[in-house]
Amino acid sequence: MTNSNTQNFTSTVPDTDFEVRSLDAMCMNESELVHPWWYNFKYALVGLLFGVVFIKAEIISWYRIQEMFRLESFHMYGVIGTAVAVGALSVFLIKKMKIKTIYGEAINFHAKKFNKGQIYGGLLFGFGWAMTGACPGPLFAQIGTGVLVTVVTLLSAVAGTWVYGYFRERLPH
Amino acid sequence: MLERLSHPWHWSVAGVFIGLIVPALLIIGNKHFGISSSLRHICAACLPARIPFFHYDWKKEMWSFFFVGGILAGAVLATVFLQNPAPIEVAPTLKSDLAGYGVTHIDGLLPTDLFSFESLFTLRGFLLMVLGGFLVGFGTRYAGGCTSGHAIMGLSNLQWPSLIATISFMVGGFLMTNLLLPFILQL
Numbered sequence: 001m002t003n004s005n006t007q008n009f010t011s012t013v014p015d016t017d018f019e020v021r022s023l024d025a026m027c028m029n030e031s032e033l034v035h036p037w038w039y040n041f042k043y044a045l046v047g048l049l050f051g052v053v054f055i056k057a058e059i060i061s062w063y064r065i066q067e068m069f070r071l072e073s074f075h076m077y078g079v080i081g082t083a084v085a086v087g088a089l090s091v092f093l094i095k096k097m098k099i100k101t102i103y104g105e106a107i108n109f110h111a112k113k114f115n116k117g118q119i120y121g122g123l124l125f126g127f128g129w130a131m132t133g134a135c136p137g138p139l140f141a142q143i144g145t146g147v148l149v150t151v152v153t154l155l156s157a158v159a160g161t162w163v164y165g166y167f168r169e170r171l172p173h
Numbered sequence: 174m175l176e177r178l179s180h181p182w183h184w185s186v187a188g189v190f191i192g193l194i195v196p197a198l199l200i201i202g203n204k205h206f207g208i209s210s211s212l213r214h215i216c217a218a219c220l221p222a223r224i225p226f227f228h229y230d231w232k233k234e235m236w237s238f239f240f241v242g243g244i245l246a247g248a249v250l251a252t253v254f255l256q257n258p259a260p261i262e263v264a265p266t267l268k269s270d271l272a273g274y275g276v277t278h279i280d281g282l283l284p285t286d287l288f289s290f291e292s293l294f295t296l297r298g299f300l301l302m303v304l305g306g307f308l309v310g311f312g313t314r315y316a317g318g319c320t321s322g323h324a325i326m327g328l329s330n331l332q333w334p335s336l337i338a339t340i341s342f343m344v345g346g347f348l349m350t351n352l353l354l355p356f357i358l359q360l
Contacts (some may be wrong), residue, residue: 049247
């Protein structure tokens with residue numbers, strides 16, 4: 001049950017939003033299938049496992065992030081390094097064996113284009129990561145640990161994203 | 174079993190699980206691992222205003238809300254059922270430096286002296302949570318991704334712009350932690 005939504009969607013996106021595909025490819029839903037909303041619960045299940053790992057490997061801990069940037073512990077380097085190795089092997093195998101989704105669709109990859117935002121934005125995010133001890137995933141997980149004040153951190157991050165959207169045409173990319 | 178799971182997990186176990194999220198999302202629905210875009214979808218859903226960046230069919234990205242909702246729920250489950258019985262281990266050098274800034278209550282995953290509602294109304298806490306959070310949201314969108322989208326998904330797919338982004342994240346973190354944070358912590 002492929003439908004033409006993707007086509008319609010592309011045509012309704014204003015031209016100014018040049019990054020939907022070019023700069024920000026991971027933002028796009030690649031699937032052209034339309035499913036009932038509750039099919040999304042499978043993503044919640046993956047998220048659930050991710051949340052447990054975040055807590056139990058202390059990835060969302062402010063201390064672990066400080067130790068990473070103070071070179072006092074190998075822990076975070078080990079986590080990210082292993083994740084990249086496993087991820088890269090998986091992507092390689094998916095491409096090589098032309099593995100399809102559970103619905104039989106071909107899996108798409110696309111190249112990311114370089115722009116200066118990756119440097120400027122990357123540095124700013126690095127500042128925020130070291131201050132809060134959270135990248136975007138842990139923003140949600142920190143709340144789940146019961147430290148409810150981190151709702152403020154998450155709301156600030158949403159505000160930051162909004163302000164970026166407001167000023168993006170005037171920022172160097 | 175629960176007893177064993179409640180102790181902190183080794184980095185290799187966590188790394189393998191997180192790495193496997195990449196193929197899991199691709200195979201169950203052609204989704205690319207990435208979390209910071211969920212913040213954009215929240216903006217698009219709640220307050221798009223007249224900003225073209227937030228005018229797109231966010232409902233097609235609904236999976237992202239389920240994914241981050243799952244993360245929050247997983248964190249709750251792990252906190253309630255797999256609570257680490259021992260206090261968190263912190264590098265002695267970090268511990269003694271923090272003590273110098275009056276951060277002495279080291280028990281949970283976050284230092285309560287810095288991350289609490291009382292702290293929020295101090296300049297130090299305000300900067301850490303409000304400015305820090307703002308920079309996470311602003312910076313990740315400006316960079317077009319975060320640790321998951323660039324460092325894990327992007328590097329897994331051998332994208333060199335993602336490598337530049339990841340290096341920038343790390344440089345930013347090193348600069349903040351070692352040069353700027355000491356000034357913020359002494360406030």
